[in-house]
Amino acid sequence: MEKLLLFDIDGTLMEESPTHTASFNYVCNSIYGVQTDIESFPRHGMTDTGILYELLKKENVEDDQIRNGMKKAFSAMVAYVSENLKPDDYKLLANVNSVLGKLHNSTYSLGVLTGNLQAIASLRLERSGISSYFAAGGYGDDSRIRSELVNHAIERFGKPIERDNIYLIGDTPLDIRAARDASVNAIAVATGVYKASDLTGSDLVLNSFKEEKKLMDFLKI
Ligand SMILES: [Mg+2]
Structure with a gap:
């Protein structure tokens, strides 16, 4: 069994990984052109998809726009974390x-x-x-x-x-x-x-x- x-x-x-956390602000800015504040966002226990979605919704980004950019945002997030990963992560x-x-x-x-x-x-x-x-x-x-x-x-x-x-x-x-x-x-x-x-x-x-x-x-x- x-x-x-x-x-x-x-x-x-x-x-929690500081680089992973920081990557949300990075992709919101680089992919969606929006300034976000992940540090003050109550993200604990949420999925990355949910965090990105809610973070952008808070800045009044439309659902369609969020969805259309998501694949690109996740690729950018993975690249950012891979490049900046340190032992604290x-x-x-x-x-x-x-x-x-x-x-x-x-x-x-x-x-x-x-x-x-x-x-x-x-x-x-x-x-x-x-x-x-x-x-x-x-x-x-x-x-x-x-x-x-x-x-x-x-x-x-x-x-x-x-x-x-x-x-x-x-x-x-x-x-x-x-x-x-x-x-x-x-x-x-x-x-x-x-x-x-x-x-x-x-x-x-x-x-x-x-x-x-x-x-x-x-x-x-
Ligand atoms: Mg947890």
């Missing part, structure tokens, strides 16, 4: 490597479920040295809606799996909501911008992956 753990990246496995959070190593040697398969564009996620996972742990993924260019990324991750996993045996692990209320909408289990970790008390409604809340035993007990490993 297959079991799959799908990890969010920013605030869950790694600190793939800094692993405490005890992540140890937890992933143990889970990888268990009966669970691992994947990512991230709002990052696939190319950006892959780059950051490779540079941080953890990419070989993951057998599947759902990414921010698969859909604007986070819960729909679960379907893409299942498809890339390529094996039949029950929803009851899928666990979404993330750091925001939007990760929990995506898990509920996709009818999979939700595990929250309070290592992003939200506190543990903001993450109720998940099946398990961890203060960080330093609470390794609590996670392993919950997963019956």
Whole structure:
């Protein structure tokens, strides 16, 4: 029986990437000719498609114009991040490597479920040295809606799996909501911008992956 753990990246496995964050203002300016302020935009837990869309809507850019420029904007975003990537963009959070190593040697398969564009996620996972742990993924260019990324991750996993045996692990209320909408289990970790008390409604809340035993007990490993 297959079991799959799908990890969010920013605030869950790694600190948020300053270069990736900055790339939104860069593409809004270079592709759409609009000045935006990503730093003050409440983006945590959103997909890159959703962030770009809402950021431009806020500056009164028309839907059609946003959609027509999106492919070009994403290419520019990937190029910008690739050219400017630095160690701060793939800094692993405490005890992540140890937890992933143990889970990888268990009966669970691992994947990512991230709002990052696939190319950006892959780059950051490779540079941080953890990419070989993951057998599947759902990414921010698969859909604007986070819960729909679960379907893409299942498809890339390529094996039949029950929803009851899928666990979404993330750091925001939007990760929990995506898990509920996709009818999979939700595990929250309070290592992003939200506190543990903001993450109720998940099946398990961890203060960080330093609470390794609590996670392993919950997963019956
Ligand atoms: Mg996150």
